[in-house]
Amino acid sequence: GAVVSQHPSRVICKSGTSVKIECRSLDFQATTMFWYRQFPKKSLMLMATSNEGSKATYEQGVEKDKFLINHASLTLSTLTVTSAHPEDSSFYICSATSGRTNTGELFFGEGSRLTVL
């Protein structure tokens, strides 16, 4: 199956700093990637959809200036949490569709746990 890798898996930062999370498709070209946020014991909340070479489409209520998403290549999307604050602490997960089968199967990264002190 298609493999998606996220890095870092865990990151701790001070309040006010920015953090970048990378999402890579290792063995396929991902024209579309999705970023989710998940709080403890809650479902995944879709933050944005990014298409290679174009601006990300953010879900309602997600601050695009706070969560910068870049999808510069077919194998890499990045999420930058700018001026992070403790309330941004969460589990962030990326996923991608491979476009091979058109069945809507999502391939997920391992997730990145952000802790803002």
Added chain:
Amino acid sequence: LAKTTQPISMDSYEGQEVNITCSHNNIATNDYITWYQQFPSQGPRFIIQGYKTKVTNEVASLFIPADRKSSTLSLPRVSLSDTAVYYCLVGSDNYGQNFVFGPGTRLSVLP
């Protein structure tokens, strides 16, 4: 809004068969139905996918009625390691799809 509804939680005992039903009344013609399993602090992982009728793989079966407005994930003989959250998702790779998750079903397998 999520396009699916599922029971919030279920309990089962080891060795039993577990069936989790998902409703997706507004499923589109091109949509497939995919089920994922998620353990704490991990990304979801694929369990099974189908379009209609029945699909079976080495870990589960998926039953989809003719109207496709619901689907049932069947886990045979569950073990403690099957304790997880299970999500059903409907969609396709069509441009513009946004994959919104419902609350999922938290399955607890007891000894």
